[in-house]
Amino acid sequence: MESKATFQRVRLAVTMGDPAGVGPEVIVKALQHPWVQTACRPVIIGDVTALRRAMDLLGIALPLKIVHELHELPTQSPEGVCVLCRTPLSLEDIAYGRPSAAACRETVQFIRTAVGMTVNKLADAVVTGPIHKDALHRHGFPFPGHTEFLQDLTGASHVVMMLAGPKLRVALATIHCALRDVPERITYESLLDTLETLATSLRRDFGLARPKVAVSGLNPHAGEAGRFGREELDVIAPAVNRFRDTHPWCDVSGPHPPDTVFFRAFEGHFDAVLALYHDQGLIPLKLVHFYEAANVTLGLPIVRTSVDHGTGYDIAGKGLAHCGSLLFAMQTAVTMVRHRNAERILA
Ligand SMILES: NC(=O)C1=CN([C@@H]2O[C@H](COP(=O)(O)OP(=O)(O)OC[C@H]3O[C@@H](n4cnc5c(N)ncnc54)[C@H](O)[C@@H]3O)[C@@H](O)[C@H]2O)C=CC1
Numbered sequence: 001m002e003s004k005a006t007f008q009r010v011r012l013a014v015t016m017g018d019p020a021g022v023g024p025e026v027i028v029k030a031l032q033h034p035w036v037q038t039a040c041r042p043v044i045i046g047d048v049t050a051l052r053r054a055m056d057l058l059g060i061a062l063p064l065k066i067v068h069e070l071h072e073l074p075t076q077s078p079e080g081v082c083v084l085c086r087t088p089l090s091l092e093d094i095a096y097g098r099p100s101a102a103a104c105r106e107t108v109q110f111i112r113t114a115v116g117m118t119v120n121k122l123a124d125a126v127v128t129g130p131i132h133k134d135a136l137h138r139h140g141f142p143f144p145g146h147t148e149f150l151q152d153l154t155g156a157s158h159v160v161m162m163l164a165g166p167k168l169r170v171a172l173a174t175i176h177c178a179l180r181d182v183p184e185r186i187t188y189e190s191l192l193d194t195l196e197t198l199a200t201s202l203r204r205d206f207g208l209a210r211p212k213v214a215v216s217g218l219n220p221h222a223g224e225a226g227r228f229g230r231e232e233l234d235v236i237a238p239a240v241n242r243f244r245d246t247h248p249w250c251d252v253s254g255p256h257p258p259d260t261v262f263f264r265a266f267e268g269h270f271d272a273v274l275a276l277y278h279d280q281g282l283i284p285l286k287l288v289h290f291y292e293a294a295n296v297t298l299g300l301p302i303v304r305t306s307v308d309h310g311t312g313y314d315i316a317g318k319g320l321a322h323c324g325s326l327l328f329a330m331q332t333a334v335t336m337v338r339h340r341n342a343e344r345i346l347a
């Protein structure tokens, strides 16, 4: 029989991501970490050929417990690493940096399977490895990325992308769109929706009873009283004021000058910054936390975290990829699951 501590390990459905990228390598490296052995029970959902190739590359021999169907998943911690691999790919299918149609098809199935497992309580959270968006799109994947695919799979009404590191959390008001489309996408209503999802998650998933959220401005110096742009006066400040009035439990402020708000958050003044577009938020985040940050989808009925990096085709197969982001993504998922469980018990 398993000890109580083992029984309470959080079950993570970890997708490999693109087998032609760094996903398999970072998984093999992360699985060796002592924290993984004690705090969680990962099931790797991916391709066993790619996993074995990564182990050979790194000179790391992990005992594998390979299953092909969900009903074969062990109900207790198995000896070795549990891998769910439905259709093994050939080495030709997964040449580094050259994802085939078969690999792209499987990559999407990994995500679908992990979400299904979590929705059906066979896992407590999904942790995703990196996918190559352009490769998947070329093979018919209709979503911009995981975030929108997971929203569709779970029927969530509103989701927000947040990247979280040890000292800085950055949520995004817009995600994958051209810079020229950003201003028109930042509306009073969209900001209120994003703040609602962000603040609710900081409270529920991260245990912050009164989260401090800073909203960034869009223009230099947050518009300098309208001289460098009017979005702050016309849209952002009214939304922040409205949210503050209706959510006394959230300490929301802004719009702040974008050039200093991330530094202030890094110094501990805020729990999260709401950035208005992808690179406004992710450049500072990755500058300070690239090897130790997770991407988190807020607003889903399930917990989902991810690595913060992409497929790294330029280094795939060289053994250079750092596994810190995957480890942090797994740790963040465990933290979120524990907070959600505690809330359920208290409710
Ligand atoms: N979580 C996900 O699924 C993500 C997927 N992507 C996708 O990945 C693809 C490639 O995107 P890029 O912009 O080139 O970003 P990338 O993160 O793959 O690579 C950027 C740079 O970081 C390095 N790098 C990446 N992962 C690393 C690791 N674990 N350790 C050390 N260095 C690492 C690469 O060698 C490269 O120099 C794109 O299709 C993009 O959409 C990008 C970010 C996240």
Ligand SMILES: NCC(=O)COP(=O)(O)O
Binding pocket: 144, 145, 146, 147, 148, 282, 295, 306
């Ligand atoms: N820049 C973050 C990113 O591209 C990850 O997107 P997603 O696949 O998690 O939606």
